[in-house]
Amino acid sequence: MQITQAVLEKNNDEHFQVRVVKQILWIDGFRYELREIYGIGSSEAEGFDDSDPGKECVICMTEPKDTAVLPCRHMCMCSECAKALRLQSNKCPICRQPIEELIEIKIHNDDQ
Template sequence: SPSRSSSPSFFSSPSSPSRSSSPNANPFSKNDDPVAPLLILTSPVDLDNENLTIFGQVTSVGLVPTEGQLSGVVEDSRLIMMNEIYTTHDIYGVDYDGDQQQDMGKDCVICLATPPDTMVLPCRHMCVCRDCGDVFRHQCEKCPICRAPILSLVQIVASGEELKK
């Protein structure tokens, strides 16, 4: 399986690194800074497998000076699966440890009884449970957190859990 990021995320449709007008620009950066990024590639290697399919993750880290030291800040992260590149995005409402963030609450914002496991797209707020999400998508067209239009709902299942029927 692909390497896991330390941040909860999902990936969007295949993409290629952005093209810039500057030949020295960082292809993973949002601007045209002529700074060489720190790129981290993580990928499992099975030297005995002749039909090796490449899975991996490329993370671009910017070095930011803080209090006399350099701190790494993730600028971009991409998954490589089956010769396609996918950009990852953070999920709002989930902490880096997989726990619910304090400001988002620990329960579904609709029923206030069940932990949220369903993410609203495109705003990426994970704020409703599966049951409320099924009802909510037919009754409302806006995210209950930011009021952005809802295009889709995605149920997030933690590794090892089975999908609910």
């Protein structure tokens, strides 16, 4: 089962717009709340180009970012830099919140 909580907002031009507030999934009796990962939209591996801002790891500045930090949900590092950072400072390079967990997310094209 999926529950989506949303609000209707009225724009200046008299049109309504739906804004999703929260999404909850129930699978086999377990509740999961869907949350946004910050930075995942600009991290597509296809066509990675060093000149494209926002796609590279914030530490090495050369590899595409593929690792998100929990609990803050910043996707900002490549897996190698994330492993090294975890041993050195254990803090998110964006917000400095302590790292509880790392999630490596591989992004593939539709044809792969």
